[in-house]
Amino acid sequence: MIEYRTIRVGLLGAGSVGSQVARLLLEHSDELTQRIGARIELVGIAVRDTGAKRDTQLPPELLTTDAESLILGSDIVIELMGGIEPARTLVLGAIASGADVVTGNKALLANHGPELFAAAEQVGAQLSYEAAVGGAIPIIRPLRDSLAGDRIDRILGIVNGTTNFILDRMDSTGASLEDALATATELGYAEADPTADIGGYDAAQKAAILASLAFHTSVPVTAVHREGITGVTAQQVESARSAGFVVKLLAICERLVDDETGEEGVSARVYPALVPRSHPLAAVHGANNAVFVEAAAAGPLMFYGAGAGGVQTASAVLGDLVAIARRHVIGGPGTAESTHAELPLLDIGRITTRYAITLEVADEPGVLEQIAHVFAEHGVSVEQLQQTVSGAAERATLVIGTHEAKESALAETVAALAQSPVVESVASVLRVEGAV
Ligand SMILES: NC(=O)C1=CN([C@@H]2O[C@H](COP(=O)(O)OP(=O)(O)OC[C@H]3O[C@@H](n4cnc5c(N)ncnc54)[C@H](OP(=O)(O)O)[C@@H]3O)[C@@H](O)[C@H]2O)C=CC1
Numbered sequence: 001m002i003e004y005r006t007i008r009v010g011l012l013g014a015g016s017v018g019s020q021v022a023r024l025l026l027e028h029s030d031e032l033t034q035r036i037g038a039r040i041e042l043v044g045i046a047v048r049d050t051g052a053k054r055d056t057q058l059p060p061e062l063l064t065t066d067a068e069s070l071i072l073g074s075d076i077v078i079e080l081m082g083g084i085e086p087a088r089t090l091v092l093g094a095i096a097s098g099a100d101v102v103t104g105n106k107a108l109l110a111n112h113g114p115e116l117f118a119a120a121e122q123v124g125a126q127l128s129y130e131a132a133v134g135g136a137i138p139i140i141r142p143l144r145d146s147l148a149g150d151r152i153d154r155i156l157g158i159v160n161g162t163t164n165f166i167l168d169r170m171d172s173t174g175a176s177l178e179d180a181l182a183t184a185t186e187l188g189y190a191e192a193d194p195t196a197d198i199g200g201y202d203a204a205q206k207a208a209i210l211a212s213l214a215f216h217t218s219v220p221v222t223a224v225h226r227e228g229i230t231g232v233t234a235q236q237v238e239s240a241r242s243a244g245f246v247v248k249l250l251a252i253c254e255r256l257v258d259d260e261t262g263e264e265g266v267s268a269r270v271y272p273a274l275v276p277r278s279h280p281l282a283a284v285h286g287a288n289n290a291v292f293v294e295a296a297a298a299g300p301l302m303f304y305g306a307g308a309g310g311v312q313t314a315s316a317v318l319g320d321l322v323a324i325a326r327r328h329v330i331g332g333p334g335t336a337e338s339t340h341a342e343l344p345l346l347d348i349g350r351i352t353t354r355y356a357i358t359l360e361v362a363d364e365p366g367v368l369e370q371i372a373h374v375f376a377e378h379g380v381s382v383e384q385l386q387q388t389v390s391g392a393a394e395r396a397t398l399v400i401g402t403h404e405a406k407e408s409a410l411a412e413t414v415a416a417l418a419q420s421p422v423v424e425s426v427a428s429v430l431r432v433e434g435a436v
């Protein structure tokens with residue numbers, strides 16, 4: 001019989017993801033042992049309340065509130081508590097004590113990544129985080145390793161499962177944002193504080209992580225332009241639908257040449273945008289995520305799958321654990337972050353995007369000419385997408401698509417439109433992404 005050495009694993013957190021990681025580790029212990037060439041021993045699970053009711057039955061003797069002692073007795077620490085503190089201190093403590101770390105905590109990485117990676121590099125520890133972006137989807141390792149020799153120009157995707165679930169429900173069933181969010185929370189998709197999801201913070205953290213990896217530069221989350229979905233109304237979803245679009249919360253990370261300086265820089269932004277129904281992103285339903293990566297040599301690549309959920313995300317966590325544990329067996333250094341490019345970060349004011357503006361207007365002759373005049377005065381070129389006469393007599397809804405415009409020019413145009421005597425209201429202004 002083979003005598004396997006033992007690798008001790010300490011788990012911090014037994015919520016939606018942590019409890020599934022513990023279950024899979026315990027249930028598939030023999031299979032994992034053969035795959036790794038060493039035995040994984042789950043030595044403890046740190047939680048806030050050892051007596052709390054949990055969906056998954058975990059051996060009570062493994063539960064502890066003493067996370068500090070647990071990390072000292074672990075070769076690999078898996079952090080799935082979420083939030084910044086005490087997660088940051090515990091991860092730094094684990095690294096300092098000689099442990100490798102696996103985490104799914106994008107808030108921690110987006111806010112303190114450079115500090116954590118530097119600490120890991122200093123002592124030669126591994127810090128892996130496949131679960132931090134895209135749930136079950138392998139996207140971190142492809143960007144960090146597989147595409148490291150290529151030049152990535154753009155990443156466009158849906159990276160938050162909760163908001164995709166909500167927008168999809170609003171689109172397909174007419175559900176309210178609040179009702180759809182309650183279901184997403186029950187299903188374990190939402191963050192402990194769901195404002196992180198609907199406010200776009202979670203997607204912005206993921207965009208910061210993706211942009212840093214893709215462009216080999218450090219993109220702090222504060223450099224990511226962020227708009228959430230809290231302002232998206234049933235009416236906007238409906239008018240998008242009638243014009244052949246669907247509303248999606250998108251993350252976009254691009255390498256761009258700044259018009260003003262001629263210098264190459266990086267733009268990272270998150271906002272709800274209209275996506276044509278013919279675009280593959282429009283077909284991403286429920287809590288699924290999809291990430292398009294455009295690389296110079298590889299061409300366009302698409303990564304698709306479950307973007308949230310306990311067991312799905314546990315798959316990514318275990319993948320990192322197995323990779324690190326194999327290194328314990330075969331030795332040698334693992335991969336490290338490369339952020340040496342130091343590209344300038346371009347804020348949203350320097351970027352041009354396309355917009356769709358929905359106006360409620362008086363249904364009378366000459367309206368279109370007057371509106372076109374407002375756009376022309378502000379130097380924004382227009383491509384009319386749709387005009388529909390609404391149920392109410394003598395009123396019409398216009399959906400107007402602009403060609404690429406800067407945010408400042410667009411804001412001035414919208415303010416002027418709101419003042420126009422033929423415009424009753426500006427119902428919505430949303431960006432359009434994806435070729436029409
Ligand atoms: N849910 C998902 O679909 C995904 C989540 N993630 C990330 O994975 C991480 C975990 O998420 P999730 O499982 O949903 O989170 P949960 O809120 O469901 O679980 C958090 C767990 O951490 C424990 N915990 C929290 N604070 C402390 C503390 N101070 N001391 C000890 N234990 C603590 C909680 O203990 P107790 O049970 O006693 O309250 C709980 O078991 C987060 O970083 C999240 O962003 C990543 C991808 C997908």
Ligand SMILES: N[C@@H](CC=O)C(=O)O
Nearest residue numbers: 160161162189191308
């Ligand atoms: N709350 C997050 C969980 C996964 O990262 C999401 O909904 O995407």
